[in-house]
Amino acid sequence: MPKKITTIGGQALMEGIMMVGPKRTTAAFCDEQGSISTEDISIERITKKYPILGKPFIRGIFSMVDTFRLGYKALSLSAEKLTGGQEEELTGLDKWLDDHLGEKMTGIVMAIGSVLGIGLAIVLFFMLPTFLFNLVQSVVGGDISGWRSVFEGALRIFIFLGYVLLVSLMPDIKRVFQYHGAEHKTIFCYEADLPLTVENVRAQGRFHPRCGTSFMALMLLLGIIVGFFIPFANPILRTAVKLLCIPVIVNIGYELQKLCARHDNLACRIITAPGLWMQRITVKEPDDRMIAAAIAAMEAVIPENGEDLVK
Numbered sequence: 001m002p003k004k005i006t007t008i009g010g011q012a013l014m015e016g017i018m019m020v021g022p023k024r025t026t027a028a029f030c031d032e033q034g035s036i037s038t039e040d041i042s043i044e045r046i047t048k049k050y051p052i053l054g055k056p057f058i059r060g061i062f063s064m065v066d067t068f069r070l071g072y073k074a075l076s077l078s079a080e081k082l083t084g085g086q087e088e089e090l091t092g093l094d095k096w097l098d099d100h101l102g103e104k105m106t107g108i109v110m111a112i113g114s115v116l117g118i119g120l121a122i123v124l125f126f127m128l129p130t131f132l133f134n135l136v137q138s139v140v141g142g143d144i145s146g147w148r149s150v151f152e153g154a155l156r157i158f159i160f161l162g163y164v165l166l167v168s169l170m171p172d173i174k175r176v177f178q179y180h181g182a183e184h185k186t187i188f189c190y191e192a193d194l195p196l197t198v199e200n201v202r203a204q205g206r207f208h209p210r211c212g213t214s215f216m217a218l219m220l221l222l223g224i225i226v227g228f229f230i231p232f233a234n235p236i237l238r239t240a241v242k243l244l245c246i247p248v249i250v251n252i253g254y255e256l257q258k259l260c261a262r263h264d265n266l267a268c269r270i271i272t273a274p275g276l277w278m279q280r281i282t283v284k285e286p287d288d289r290m291i292a293a294a295i296a297a298m299e300a301v302i303p304e305n306g307e308d309l310v311k
Contacts, residue, residue, distance in 0.1 A: 012179035019298050036292055047063055060247075079103055130233070130234075148227065152224075153223055160216070180285060198292055206284075209281075
């Protein structure tokens with residue numbers, strides 16, 4: 001077990017990594033020559049602006065919103081780094097949109113993409129499993145409603161794993177997963193009170209219990225439990241109730257993940273096991289340049305007075 005648990009977290013980017021500390025958020029990027037640059041990313045966090053929203057069993061959903069906001073800014077910065085800040089010449093529809101929308105185009109495109117993504121996720125993870133179970137039940141002919149939540153949950157897990165496995169085959173995503181590994185190893189090294197050097201970080205494990213992948217796995221499993229208490233069979237009505245339950249599931253999952261990070265017992269190991277297994281797909285071994293970038297981001301967000309340490 002590590003000597004201390006820190007609230008510092010991170011996120012892998014395209015050719016870079018972001019570390020989130022209690023006071024600062026810093027992204028570090030590594031270019032093709034191995035040079036590392038860092039940039040601070042700042043937002044006004046909801047949980048800091050309104051302390052009541054940072055209380056247990058409330059903070060989970062708002063912490064996730066803050067994470068999405070930070071991630072959006074970091075990914076935009078990462079895209080700028082990849083293109084070197086240079087805009088390619090636009091033609092056709094792209095040029096027409098740029099002429100009429102100007103600087104608003106990126107925001108509008110991102111908004112449309114987000115809406116389409118959320119819509120697709122709702123169809124795949126909520127409506128499709130319910131529809132397929134209703135179809136299976138009509139074919140079987142008997143009452144198998146007691147298996148509904150298990151069937152739907154297993155199908156959601158299968159879809160999620162299939163998606164992650166598919167994108168992991170892309171070279172660019174594989175590098176993101178390697179930066180993910182650099183993030184975990186660096187946090188482990190810091191939590192073990194070791195100097196943040198490439199050699200020390202390289203020796204650390206890459207599967208961390210507070211990982212976002214583990215959180216997604218926990219959410220999927222909690223969704224199965226919640227599904228047992230939703231009596232509706234209609235795909236639209238059942239989906240609507242499930243969406244309303246998301247804040248509850250997120251808050252419970254967030255608290256469970258924080259609890260398991262602080263304790264090492266059989267119950268916690270059982271809870272974290274699915275997420276740690278899933279990280280074998282999303283967390284890869286990094287190279288030394290990635291580790292150096294992670295160290296640079298980590299060193300920038302470590303507070304001097306130990307505010308990041310969980311008491």
